[in-house]
Amino acid sequence: MVRRTRFDDSDCPVARSVDAIGDWWSLLIVRDAFDGSRRFGEFQRGLGVAKNILAARLRVLVDGGVLDVVPASDGSSYHEYVLTPKGRDLFPVIVALRQWGEGHFFEPGEPHSEMVDRQGGRPLRALEVRSADGRRLDPDDTAVVKVDQLGTPAGAVPE
Amino acid sequence: MVRRTRFDDSDCPVARSVDAIGDWWSLLIVRDAFDGSRRFGEFQRGLGVAKNILAARLRVLVDGGVLDVVPASDGSSYHEYVLTPKGRDLFPVIVALRQWGEGHFFEPGEPHSEMVDRQGGRPLRALEVRSADGRRLDPDDTAVVKVDQLGTPAGAVPE
DNA sequence: CAGAATCCTATGCGATACTG
């Protein structure tokens, strides 16, 4: 796929995000990073991915500014991979995917990993899309517009 | 990749979501569906993807319960692809990816498509991850636990 | 226009072996 079709010049932020993440492995690496994984071996065990693939993905994520390489915290000569602020900004993406999966791909009672609030251990509230003034928005309440210049929508999508 | 490594039996909802979506094309199809695309040709023009690929992806999305096929609303003999409730539940995922992209892949003032509130046309509020009782949560405020049985966390991740 | 059917190639990725 010639490195797949590139989306990095699209004017759609979704496409650029998708392009920047690269592939699903990368996203699962990020997931594990949020879960606390920092070492090469941790990621490899958590993912069951071939080491060459993992190494390549880690490099892409580091180059893309999602992960940072830091000296190992335990004093060993290796290093660790930690999320950058940019990588941490993927938090809602991971949470959104997690909640979608929880809601649609598990039988009631089926064991699964779950993200909880550390204080009290309760599951998170479902993500809510809101307007600038705080109203809850459904998909139909939104439109995608093309912003031509500095922040001024050029026109609402007709519909 | 023998249809890539399967994640559909993972106990992680993120992995199952990723597996169900299939690939980036599918996600961009969903994005366009949220933007109002319904017809084969609309998706194709919006994505610039080969028709066979598009057809295959649409089938996967329909089979997966993300899209539904309905008779064309304009009376033509073709049909249209509309989001199912399950598909509409991907809304936060798309919004999250969009916001990440907006925040990290565009220069200030660089033209891009933007999702706005239909009422007033203002951009959306940034997604916020919240606890069950409404506190804002950062990644560090959360943990991923393994739920063994009916809703009772088996133990917090040590860290 | 909406697809299905072919053909073809680049490459993602899995497996394995090797290094420090």
Add this chain to the structure above:
DNA sequence: CAGTATCGCATAGGATTCTG
């Protein structure tokens, strides 16, 4: 343990053609 190097195959997906 943390990677790099090499090999090989399946296949995603691009291009094109054909049909109703």
